[in-house]
Amino acid sequence: MSALEKVRAVRGTAVVVPGNDIDTDRIVPARFLKCVTFDALGPQLFYDERYDADGAPKPHPLNRPGAERARILISGMNFGCGSSREHAPQSIHKAGFRAVIAGSFAEIFFGNATTLGVPCVTLDAEDLAALRAAVEADPEVEVEVDVDARQVRAGEHLFPAHLPDGARGALLEGRWDPLAELLEANEAIEAAAHRLGYLPKGASA
Amino acid sequence: MNPERPKNLYEKVWDAHAVRELPGGATQLLIGAHMIHEVTSPQAFGMLDELDLPVRMPERTFATVDHIVPTHSHLEPFEDPLADEMIRALRRNCDRHGVTLFDLASGRQGIVHMVGPEQGITQPGTTIVCGDSHTSTHGAFGAIAFGIGTSQVRDVLATQTLAMQKLKVRRIEVHGELPPGVYAKDVILHIIRTLGVNGGIGYAYEYAGEVFDRMSMEERMTVCNMSIEGGARCGYVNPDATTFDYLKGRPYAPSGAAWDEAVARWSALASDPDCAYDDLVRIDAREIAPTVTWGIHPGQAISIDESVPDPAHAADEAERTSIEEALAHMQLRPGAPIAGTKVDVAFFGSCTNARLSDFVEAARVLEGRTVADSVQAIAVPGSQLVKEECERRGIDAIFRAAGFEWREAGCSMCLAMNPDKLLGDQLCASTSNRNFKGRQGSPTGRTVLMSPVMVMAAAVTGHVTDARSLFAQPQEVPA
Numbered sequence: 001m002s003a004l005e006k007v008r009a010v011r012g013t014a015v016v017v018p019g020n021d022i023d024t025d026r027i028v029p030a031r032f033l034k035c036v037t038f039d040a041l042g043p044q045l046f047y048d049e050r051y052d053a054d055g056a057p058k059p060h061p062l063n064r065p066g067a068e069r070a071r072i073l074i075s076g077m078n079f080g081c082g083s084s085r086e087h088a089p090q091s092i093h094k095a096g097f098r099a100v101i102a103g104s105f106a107e108i109f110f111g112n113a114t115t116l117g118v119p120c121v122t123l124d125a126e127d128l129a130a131l132r133a134a135v136e137a138d139p140e141v142e143v144e145v146d147v148d149a150r151q152v153r154a155g156e157h158l159f160p161a162h163l164p165d166g167a168r169g170a171l172l173e174g175r176w177d178p179l180a181e182l183l184e185a186n187e188a189i190e191a192a193a194h195r196l197g198y199l200p201k202g203a204s205a
Numbered sequence: 206m207n208p209e210r211p212k213n214l215y216e217k218v219w220d221a222h223a224v225r226e227l228p229g230g231a232t233q234l235l236i237g238a239h240m241i242h243e244v245t246s247p248q249a250f251g252m253l254d255e256l257d258l259p260v261r262m263p264e265r266t267f268a269t270v271d272h273i274v275p276t277h278s279h280l281e282p283f284e285d286p287l288a289d290e291m292i293r294a295l296r297r298n299c300d301r302h303g304v305t306l307f308d309l310a311s312g313r314q315g316i317v318h319m320v321g322p323e324q325g326i327t328q329p330g331t332t333i334v335c336g337d338s339h340t341s342t343h344g345a346f347g348a349i350a351f352g353i354g355t356s357q358v359r360d361v362l363a364t365q366t367l368a369m370q371k372l373k374v375r376r377i378e379v380h381g382e383l384p385p386g387v388y389a390k391d392v393i394l395h396i397i398r399t400l401g402v403n404g405g406i407g408y409a410y411e412y413a414g415e416v417f418d419r420m421s422m423e424e425r426m427t428v429c430n431m432s433i434e435g436g437a438r439c440g441y442v443n444p445d446a447t448t449f450d451y452l453k454g455r456p457y458a459p460s461g462a463a464w465d466e467a468v469a470r471w472s473a474l475a476s477d478p479d480c481a482y483d484d485l486v487r488i489d490a491r492e493i494a495p496t497v498t499w500g501i502h503p504g505q506a507i508s509i510d511e512s513v514p515d516p517a518h519a520a521d522e523a524e525r526t527s528i529e530e531a532l533a534h535m536q537l538r539p540g541a542p543i544a545g546t547k548v549d550v551a552f553f554g555s556c557t558n559a560r561l562s563d564f565v566e567a568a569r570v571l572e573g574r575t576v577a578d579s580v581q582a583i584a585v586p587g588s589q590l591v592k593e594e595c596e597r598r599g600i601d602a603i604f605r606a607a608g609f610e611w612r613e614a615g616c617s618m619c620l621a622m623n624p625d626k627l628l629g630d631q632l633c634a635s636t637s638n639r640n641f642k643g644r645q646g647s648p649t650g651r652t653v654l655m656s657p658v659m660v661m662a663a664a665v666t667g668h669v670t671d672a673r674s675l676f677a678q679p680q681e682v683p684a
């Protein structure tokens with residue numbers, strides 16, 4: 001496996017999806033869970049809020065021209081609550097977003113997103129409101145999520161951001177996806193499996 | 206003599222399966238059995254292919270198909286092309302990687318959490334994972350079993366290990382004897398109601414005390430199944446003679462000399478009598494009554510003779526809004542008794558309550574009665590083996606004669622990924638485990654969770670009804 005990218009900062013334009021308690025079913029409607037790959041989930045992001053029953057676009061921040069280039073998603077409190085299925089963070093990732101800024105995150109969503117290398121940082125309420133205002137005033141403003149310094153910059157504005165040490169360390173050191181580390185321990189896995197009788201005697205997997 | 210300090214089962218199993226500490230502080234944990242199904246595995250196989258990795262231990266990986274399977278008929282191709290594609294993807298992946306699949310034609314297909322125990326794959330002292338939150342069911346056998354996300358399914362496929370943080374352990378003792386007409390489902394609904402839907406976050410639950418000691422394995426599974434609804438990712442009962450009797454002779458259980466060795470090893474894994482716990486809760490069995498939900502999460506539950514809460518009496522603003530939201534969705538009046546609420550659909554199925562003993566007990570009270578005209582009633586065995594045994598005993602005939610539809614095995618109306626769905630704002634008396642808004646397929650559909658016998662009472666009367674007043678109690682009261 002190739003080494004993971006060290007996620008120090010994410011830069012790009014941002015989109016604001018306002019609201020609190022945005023759950024995983026709103027992020028990607030349940031009927032899209034019937035899929036064998038996550039590949040199609042990008043365009044299905046917030047589908048029922050973006051399109052009407054006939055598939056015609058509704059007014060939505062993600063339907064604005066230029067939104068498809070955005071790399072940073074901004075929302076409200078308790079973002080990503082609901083089910084534990086990974087379809088929601090996958091959908092955000094496949095749609096091109098590489099960081100999420102919110103007032104707070106649901107725990108499982110936060111973990112699933114971090115495992116994709118997508119930093120989820122929180123801002124204090126006033127700062128979040130100021131950031132949203134700045135982005136809504138100028139959708140082309142460059143936003144930077146600085147994982148290392150734990151801050152968010154939007155044009156001239158600079159806001160302190162919160163990110164737990166564990167997630168920050170994993171992103172900075174390129175350990176956000178555990179698979180490479182898990183694969184390293186091949187001999188120890190083999191030994192433990194034999195000790196517990198999980199492999200037939202003498203066999204090697 | 207054991208020179209080490211006394212430990213609980215969770216610690217023993219964790220320590221035995223710890224491969225190493227990872228640099229970030231998590232533990233790399235070896236997995237004894239990996240169960241997979243069609244919804245959360247294909248993406249993980251796709252990720253494996255992208256990395257060109259094989260399945261590390263295909264002989265420790267077991268698959269079945271349950272969520273998307275239509276239950277009116279298992280005939281293929283399915284009408285829904287997406288469902289059809291999912292079952293074909295599962296077959297392809299299992300075939301390519303040498304994974305055992307309990308497919309529709311095997312006679313052993315069923316809800317993933319029924320198949321593991323039936324086949325004897327679920328064993329004491331092991332670690333079991335599945336990309337499904339109700340994996341906690343397998344804890345009934347004294348296994349450490351929990352649900353995982355799809356990237357973690359990939360991790361287990363690729364390495365048979367996971368990066369995990371150790372949980373705390375809360376022992377929940379239920380003492381004494383359950384009153385007549387009170388079942389395992391009532392016990393777990395009562396526990397969740399008492400400790401809250403978030404009460405178990407960060408904990409594994411150890412269920413203990415005379416009530417669990419006396420329970421059959423099927424009843425223990427009902428309880429462990431809903432641990433996750435109380436926020437606990439896993440819940441378990443220490444293995445005992447009941448556990449060993451259930452497993453003996455099952456296809457994947459050890460046999461001959463290996464069986465005796467296994468029983469000795471399993472017995473030693475039970476929590477030591479003087480071990481420590483992070484928390485202890487004691488409940489008196491006599492306090493538990495037939496319990497039903499009135500709201501939109503499993504913690505919003507009351508006993509059948511209580512009234513739904515009134516937001517005016519809420520402790521705080523947050524509670525008031527959550528009661529109001531729940532009552533509005535459920536179309537219930539504040540302070541009204543829950544008994545008498547009109548029921549449109551009776552659903553008997555799911556990995557919580559669709560095992561043989563559930564059908565036997567339900568058939569006992571249903572025999573000679575008929576479903577109310579206003580109710581659509583469906584009975585969905587959790588596995589093909591349960592269905593076959595019910596049919597051998599004539600239980601299907603009792604259900605059909607009463608007016609139930611008798612279906613093929615699958616998840617059915619527990620969730621909206623197959624043709625079985627509520628319509629509009631129908632209210633469903635359900636043996637399943639989740640009453641979230643929209644869970645049963647209609648955004649305005651309403652779910653009232655209860656035990657199988659209580660669903661029979663609802664089906665027969667057309668209302669939420671206290672089964673104790675309707676049906677005679679058995680001589681031998683099941684735990």
Ligand code: SF4
Nearest residue numbers: 339555556616619620
């Ligand atoms: S029966 Fe329901 S809870 Fe159980 S595995 Fe199926 S969908 Fe999940």
